[in-house]
Amino acid sequence: MLKHPDLRHPQFLTTREVADLLRVKERKVYDLAAANEIPHRRITGKLLFPADQIRAWIGGKDGSPERPDVLAGSHDPLLDWAIHASGCGLAMLCNGSADGLIKFQDGAASLAGLHLPEETGWNVGSVGSLGLRDAVLIAWARRRRGLLIAENAVGTITSVADLKGRRVALRQSGAGAALLLARLLGDAGLSEADLTCSPTPAH
Missing domain, CATH: 1.10.10 (Arc Repressor Mutant, subunit A)
Structure with a gap:
């Protein structure tokens, strides 16, 4: 109140x-x-x-529909634990950051977990470009990115450029990690077509 x-x-x-x-x-x-x-x-x-x-x-009670008690967007183990431990009753629909932002924009979620890569940072430009009025962007956690490399490939992969021709398990389309990898591949003069890809299941 x-x-x-x-x-x-x-x-x-x-x-x-x-x-x-x-x-x-x-x-x-x-x-x-x-x-x-x-x-x-x-x-x-x-x-x-x-x-x-x-x-x-x-x-959002000025004529717009009330948002459902749903947290959409990126999956994060700590956030998952916090939601369940709090007993707040939020349902979780975690299909990637881009999907979460779309669901929030469409009024299908009350919150969205985001880690959308941008040229100068994360999330701010992506959210700002939508012109949302009933939204607040909160910095909640920081993530460290990296590649999980098979033991027999240790020492042969030192950068994204070394992934050319390699078999790589990708996050689902729209996940922040997938968007970041696509950008890093582009910076290295590569694309997903230069990889042997197998998508991983969404969390």
Whole structure:
């Protein structure tokens, strides 16, 4: 439940309270208000936010369907454990980061686990390009990437370029690891056509 500010207008939230609620900086809240992307009012020159409308804006109850209690996207063992240990009741539908983002955009999931590779980082550009209004992107964990190499190939594979002609087990299409490998292959002047591929089952 939202905590009302101790003001003459208890039905309103302050910029700081909205920032805390959204877990963003106050500057971001001012930017949202300036772009008219968040419910707000100016009362005697002060920027305030109607608490009931903010609840609806965050909860997606402004005419859009309510999202199901589903976590989509990338599979992660620690996240899987946390969901089950918390007893929150979220169902998990983990078919890769790209699939999770699509499901979230379509309103078929309440959350999506993502690790989508980009030129300058991860996830931010992919999510930002969709123009989502009712979404917050949270950095939850870091992953270390690498190749699992058969014992008889140790020492002969030192980079992605050495995978040419090799038999490689791939993640499912749309998984963050698959997208990253495709980019690294491209950087090495290769593609999946240069590999002997066998897809691995989705988690």
